[in-house]
Amino acid sequence: xxxxxxxxxxxxxxxxxxxxxxxxxxxxxxxxxxxxxxxxxxxxxxxxxxxxxxxxxxxxxxxxxxxxxxxxxxxxxxxxxxxxxxxxxxxxxxxxxxxxxxxxxxxxxxxxxxxxxxxxxxxxxxxxxxxxxxxxxxxxxxxxxxxxxxxxxxxxxxxxxxxxxxxxxxxxxxx
Amino acid sequence: xxxxxxxxxxxxxxxxxxxxxxxxxxxxxxxxxxxxxxxxxxxxxxxxxxxxxxxxxxxxxxxxxxxxxxxxxxxxxxxxxxxxxxxxxxxxxxxxxxxxxxxxxxxxxxxxxxxxxxxxxxxxxxxxxxxxxxxxxxxxxxxxxxxxxxxxxxxxxxxxxxxxxxxxxxxxxxxxxxxxxxxxxxxxxxxxxxxxxxxxxxxxxxxxxxxxxxxxxxxxxxxxxxxxxxxxxxxxxxxxxxxxxxxxxxxxxxxxxxxxxxxxxxxxxx
Numbered sequence: 115x116x117x118x119x120x121x122x123x124x125x126x127x128x129x130x131x132x133x134x135x136x137x138x139x140x141x142x143x144x145x146x147x148x149x150x151x152x153x154x155x156x157x158x159x160x161x162x163x164x165x166x167x168x169x170x171x172x173x174x175x176x177x178x179x180x181x182x183x184x185x186x187x188x189x190x191x192x193x194x195x196x197x198x199x200x201x202x203x204x205x206x207x208x209x210x211x212x213x214x215x216x217x218x219x220x221x222x223x224x225x226x227x228x229x230x231x232x233x234x235x236x237x238x239x240x241x242x243x244x245x246x247x248x249x250x251x252x253x254x255x256x257x258x259x260x261x262x263x264x265x266x267x268x269x270x271x272x273x274x275x276x277x278x279x280x281x282x283x284x285x286x287x288x289x
Numbered sequence: 290x291x292x293x294x295x296x297x298x299x300x301x302x303x304x305x306x307x308x309x310x311x312x313x314x315x316x317x318x319x320x321x322x323x324x325x326x327x328x329x330x331x332x333x334x335x336x337x338x339x340x341x342x343x344x345x346x347x348x349x350x351x352x353x354x355x356x357x358x359x360x361x362x363x364x365x366x367x368x369x370x371x372x373x374x375x376x377x378x379x380x381x382x383x384x385x386x387x388x389x390x391x392x393x394x395x396x397x398x399x400x401x402x403x404x405x406x407x408x409x410x411x412x413x414x415x416x417x418x419x420x421x422x423x424x425x426x427x428x429x430x431x432x433x434x435x436x437x438x439x440x441x442x443x444x445x446x447x448x449x450x451x452x453x454x455x456x457x458x459x460x461x462x463x464x465x466x467x468x469x470x471x472x473x474x475x476x477x478x479x480x481x482x483x484x485x486x487x488x489x490x491x492x493x494x495x496x497x498x499x500x501x502x503x504x505x506x507x508x509x510x511x512x513x514x515x516x517x518x519x520x521x522x523x524x525x526x527x528x529x530x531x532x533x534x535x536x537x538x539x540x541x542x543x544x545x546x547x548x549x550x551x552x553x554x555x556x557x558x559x
Binding site for chain 1: 432
C-alpha cells in the first residue's frame with residue numbers, strides 16, 4: 115500500500131500520461147499477471163513481464179493481500195515477495211491528457227448504485243464538477259468530480275475494483 | 290401511524306451543550322431522503338450555518354449502502370443527516386468519520402437505553418436480543434464529495450429503529466428495534482440529543498488530532514472481531530475469521546487456507 119502521507123496525485127505536468135503507466139506497472143508487479151494489452155481506437159498499451167522470475171523465496175507463512183476482483187471469488191494464493199521485483203518490459207502508448215486520481219484508498223464504483231448507469235464512459239464529454247465515479251472507504255461513499263472539462267479518453271479502473279491512494283482512475287483530454 | 294411527536298429545532302438545540310454541531314436544524318414531516326435534502330442544502334449554506342442537521346419523521350426514498358432502500362414507518366425511527374465541510378480533514382483519512390459516527394451511535398444508545406450496544410464492521414448498530422444473539426438496530430451511511438482538490442462536504446446519515454424493525458425477510462442481517470430489546474422505545478429526541486453530544490465530542494477530538502484514541506474506541510466496540518464471518522464483496526463473497534482491523538480500519542479476514550484478506554468495502558454477515 116502506498117504511504118498515504120507521501121504519495122500525492124501525479125498528474126501535474128505529466129503530459130504523456132506516464133503516471134498512469136507507472137501505476138499500471140506497479141499494480142502489475144503486485145500480482146501474478148504477466149502481460150497486459152489494451153487497444154482502444156488509435157492508442158495501444160502493451161505491458162509484458164520478463165520471464166526470469168525468481169520463485170525461490172515463496173513464503174510458508176500466510177501473507178496479507180488486498181482482494182482484487184474477480185480474484186476474490188477464487189482461491190487466492192500467497193504472493194512471493196520476489197515477484198515485486200520481477201523485471202518488467204514495457205512498450206507504451208497512452209493518450210495525452212489530464213489524469214484523475216483516487217484521493218483515498220477504497221473500492222471504485224462506476225455508477226451510483228448497481229441498478230444505475232455508469233457516471234461516464236470513454237468518449238464522453240464532461241464539465242468541471244461532473245461526477246465520474248465513487249470510491250467507497252468502508253461505508254463512506256466519496257463521489258469523485260472532475261476538476262477539468264474535456265473528453266474522457268481512457269478509464270483505467272473497473273467497477274468494484276480496489277484502488278490505492280493516488281492511483282490513476284481515468285484520463286481526460288482537456289478542452 | 291405516528292408513534293412519537295414531530296421534533297422541533299428549538300427542542301433539539303435547547304441546552305444541548307455542544308461546541309461544534311449542529312448550527313442549523315431542519316425538521317420535516319416527510320422527505321425523499323434526508324441525505325438528498327442535506328446534499329442540496331450544504332452547497333448553499335454559509336460556513337457559519339454548518340454543520341446542518343436534517344431530520345425527518347418519514348423518508349419516502351430512504352437509502353442505505355449501494356442504493357439499497359431503507360424503510361421505516363413515520364415516527365418509528367430516528368432518521369437524520371448531519372452535513373458539514375471538514376476542510377481540516379485530509380481526504381485520505383476521511384474514513385475516520387465512519388469510526389466517529391459508529392462510536393457515537395453505539396455510546397448514545399448505550400447511554401439512553403442501558404443496552405450493551407456494539408458495532409458490526411464498520412458501523413452498523415448491533416444490540417443483544419433475548420436469544421443471546423445480536424441484531425441490527427441501526428445503520429449509518431456517509432457520503433462525501435471530492436472536487437479534485439479537497440473534500441467539499443460530508444453527510445452522515447443515521448437511521449435507528451426505535452419502535453419497530455423491517456420484516457426479517459427484507460434484510461440481509463437479523464434486525465431488531467430498541468423497543469424489542471428493552472421493552473420500551475426511548476424518546477426519539479432523547480436518543481438524538483445524546484447522539485449529537487457524542488458526535489460533537491468525537492468531532493472535537495478528531496479535529497484535535499486524536500485519531501488513535503478514536504480508532505481504539507472503535508475497535509473496542511466491534512462485535513465482528515474474533516468471529517467467523519461471511520463478507521459480501523463487490524465480486525463474490527469470502528468466509529473466514531475476523532482477526533483484526535488495521536490502522537486504516539480495514540478488516541483482516543483469515544480464510545480456511547490461512548491467507549489473510551484485507552477488506553476495505555463489504556457487507557459483513559453472521
